[in-house]
Amino acid sequence: MEQYDIAVIGAGPAGLFCAIHSIGPGIHVLLLEKNLQPGMKLRISGTGQCNITHDGDIRMFFPRYGAHGQFLRPALMSYTNQMLIRFFEERNLPMEITEGGKVFPVSHKAGDVCEVLIRECQHPGVDLRCGEPVHRVENTPLGFVLYTAGDTFSAKNLVIATGGASYPKTGSTGDGYRLAASLGHTITGIGPALTPLLIRNFPFADLAGMSFAGLPFSVWRENRKIFDGQGDILFTHTGLSGPGILDRSRDIRAGDEIQLSFAGPVQCDTFEREFQNIISRAPTRSIKTIIAGLGIPERLARQLPDLAGIPADSTGAHLTAAGRTILIGHLTACPLVVSSPGDLSVAMVTRGGVALGEVNVKTMESKLVPGLFFSGEVLDIDGDTGGFNLQAAFSTGFLAAQGISKRVGKRT
Template sequence: MEKYDTVIAGAGPAGIFCAIHAAAPQTRVLLLEKNATPGAKLNISGTGQCNLTHEGDIRSFFSRYGSHGQFLKPSLLSFTNKALIGFFEERGLSFETTPGGKIFPRSRNAADITALLIRECELREVILKCGEPVRQVEIANPGFRVQISAGWVYARHLVLATGGASYPKTGSTGDGYRIAASLGHTITDVGPALSPVIAEPFPFSSLAGITFPALPFSLWRNGRRIMEGNGDLLFTHTGLSGPGILDCSRDIRAGDEIRIAFSGSVRRDALEREILAAIARSPSKAIKSLVAGLGIPERLARLLPECAGVPADSTGAHLTAAARNRLISMLTEYPVRVSSVGNLSVAMVTRGGVALDEVNPKTMESRLVPGLFFAGEVLDIDGDTGGFNLQAAFSTGHCAARGILSGANKERQHP
């Protein structure tokens, strides 16, 4: 049986980065990848341009992972966005930052990132085997027996960096959940995140492609408001997308209601005063023109009054108080009924995964099984759009490698 100091399942960003930093002198590191080539999902990230990370103080990242940002605090602080960029810049890649803070390689080619990572693995004599899914894992105590197509290998340390279950065509099919569960770990509810929302009914299909910048909205479930959001919103043929919706999709469920404030931050009473003043100035102006004068796109300005039961071509002089109230409701909290959240085939990342209370956030080591480590999306972590998920993958991969080497040093000092 071939023996290794560390076996890593999954050659995505978390797994490759872990392999690079776990490959100390006189250690044997085996990196296993089920696909024919490594980095499949990394290569399509950011539409192939690779939004590697985001600018700003690393502490501002903590709030970008829903309620699980505190778990990432040690790994993000120990390997920051600046450290990540520095790693690649020291090896010849250059980067650019967009006005919104996203950081891309200047080449806008994700394959450049992957190629550099693989070169670093080769320099450190990491053994990379592609087309090798992990079939089964058994605890050897100490260490693990890992079954691959060629038989069994022994690992003193095992890292599950198999990704989540989104974009299954890239190999992310939830293998890590199965293995972790077989070793006693809890897997929290898995579902799509960073995913568009499908609405039913959706009267704005003809407006697909229209984007609304920084639009407030709220999420309601069973008549209770459960969260508020604000961000760019995009109409699709079937519902809603855009960064604002994508970032909140981890919390959205079928049957929920999203109430959109097309009027922006203007409060209902202030909007009513504005509409009454506009009618007083031009009582013969069509309702659709009054609505467009509030900053609403022209095509939507025709549809919103119709949704309120108000003929778009009718005039302000004929607008009753009841009709005005309905129109204001459409402008300040338009209700969109969620039929479903886009499934895992279209979701950018996966919510849910290995339960975080069973993992040490300072080392990424299992609290249940000594020598078992986790990195990346296999954990119950998902971040906002903008490079936050890749940063988490690299930071947790780096953290797991440090945890492995620290534990190995202690073993040598106290055999």
């Protein structure tokens, strides 16, 4: 049985970064990857362009992880976005900041990011083995024993950095949840995040590709408002996508009703008075023309009256009070019922994972099993679009390496 100081399961961004920062005199690191090459999911991130992080003050990142942003505070502060940018630029991979603050390699090639990480792991102290899925882990008095299909390894410290369960074709099939659970950890409810929404009887399928900047919306569940949101939204052939939807998809469930305000951030009663004033000033103008005059795309302006049961070519003078109420409802709170969020095969990241209350926030070490660490998406954390998930992977990988260094230091 081959023995190591540190074993890292998963050679994605979190695992690679953890291995890189665990390198030290006399330290032997084993990095096991189930795929035939490292970083399979990283290679397709950002449509293959790799939005590696986001610009700005790192403290502005915390709210971008939903309710779990505070858990990431020590990791993000220990390894910030600016440190991550410098890491790659010092290794001859320059970065650029695009409109909106997204950070990409200048080459816009995710493969270039992978190559830097792999090159850094080509160190005498790191044993990178691909095509080695870990089937079982045991915690023994002498350390952790890892069983693969063809070999057995032991390590004094273990890092689970297997990613989540989204994009399973890249190898992210939830292996880390099974291994963590076998070692006594709680796994919170797993589900898709950063995923488009399928809408029941979607009325705008023929408008697929139409997008809206900063569109206000609200989400309702069993006649109770869950939250208000605002963001860029895109019509697809089957429902809704775009950053505004993707970022909040972690909180949306089948059966929820999304109400879109095509009229912008307005109160319904205020908008109704304004709408009536427009009709009063030009009673012979068609309904579709009035709606288009509000800044709503012409094709949508024709379709919204149809949804309200009103001929789009009818004039404001012929609009009944009841018809006006229904139409204004579609303009300010157009109701769309979620058939389901996109499943894990299309979700960019996974909601749920290793329960955060069982992990030391300052070291990423298990509170239940000494010497066991976690990093990346296997944890119950998921961030917004824009590079926040990759930053979390790198930062938690770094912090886990620091935590292991402290253990090794105490032992020596």
